[in-house]
Amino acid sequence: xxxxxxxxxxxxxxxxxxxxxxxxxxxxxxxxxxxxxxxxxxxxxxxxxxxxxxxxxxxxxxxxxxxxxxxxxxxxxxxxxxxxxxxxxxxxxxxxxxxxxxxxxxxxxxxxxxxxxxxxxxxxxxxxxxxxxxxxxxxxxxxxxxxxxxxxxxxxxxxxxxxxxxxxxxxxxxxxxxxxxxxxxxxxxxxxxxxxxxxxx
Numbered sequence: 001x002x003x004x005x006x007x008x009x010x011x012x013x014x015x016x017x018x019x020x021x022x023x024x025x026x027x028x029x030x031x032x033x034x035x036x037x038x039x040x041x042x043x044x045x046x047x048x049x050x051x052x053x054x055x056x057x058x059x060x061x062x063x064x065x066x067x068x069x070x071x072x073x074x075x076x077x078x079x080x081x082x083x084x085x086x087x088x089x090x091x092x093x094x095x096x097x098x099x100x101x102x103x104x105x106x107x108x109x110x111x112x113x114x115x116x117x118x119x120x121x122x123x124x125x126x127x128x129x130x131x132x133x134x135x136x137x138x139x140x141x142x143x144x145x146x147x148x149x150x151x152x153x154x155x156x157x158x159x160x161x162x163x164x165x166x167x168x169x170x171x172x173x174x175x176x177x178x179x180x181x182x183x184x185x186x187x188x189x190x191x192x193x194x195x196x197x198x199x200x201x
Contacts, residue, residue: 020067028059054097062090069129077192078131081185085138088178089117101171102152103163109152116144116175131190138183145172145179 032052038045047055066086070079092113095101102109119141127133149172152158158165 017068020071021064024060024063024067027063028056031059032056055094058090058094062086065089075131075189075192077185078189081131081134081138081182081189084178084185085120085182088175088182089120091178092116092175102148102157102168107157109155109157112148112151116141116148119144131186131193135183135186135190138179138186142176142179142183145176148172 032055035045035047035052035055039047063086066082070082073079073082092101096110096113097105099105100107100110101113120137123137123140124134127137149168152163152168153165157163158168
């Protein structure tokens with residue numbers, strides 16, 4: 001049983017950057033089978049080659065980010081935090097490109113969400129991906145959605161046909177909750193790491 005567990009761990013955890021890249025690319029390609037199947041079954045699903053390329057890039061980027069960060073960490077809570085953060089970032093970009101979070105996808109106000117991702121990217125570098133620092137970064141990202149919602153309402157962007165006060169608050173609140181969820185997981189991972197270090201000291 002122990003040998004089976006070790007074998008499963010070996011084949012399911014990529015150790016090199018090349019393995020991570022190939023795995024992320026394969027998973028991204030397999031996910032595209034869903035919209036491809038939908039196109040074959042219904043006329044309501046109409047994707048261009050560009051749509052498939054853009055979707056693959058998004059899936060691949062999110063998957064590779066998760067694998068490269070999580071592969072060096074044995075802590076399952078940390079991996080869950082990275083997974084939730086990567087999935088939230090993917091969903092944020094996807095929905096913003098597809099329909100737009102404020103108004104429609106052509107509304108320049110949606111460029112503000114690039115700032116949220118920039119905070120995450122730069123914050124991760126500053127925090128060196130350490131769980132306690134990452135928790136703070138994710139909390140700041142959540143707060144940035146409150147700032148975006150406030151700016152949108154002050155600028156009266158809620159009067160656009162595609163948006164309303166409820167929609168702006170609801171969408172930003174939804175993403176804020178996801179970032180906070182990831183932050184709490186990172187915080188718990190930091191506490192587990194601290195407990196482990198104290199136990200081995």
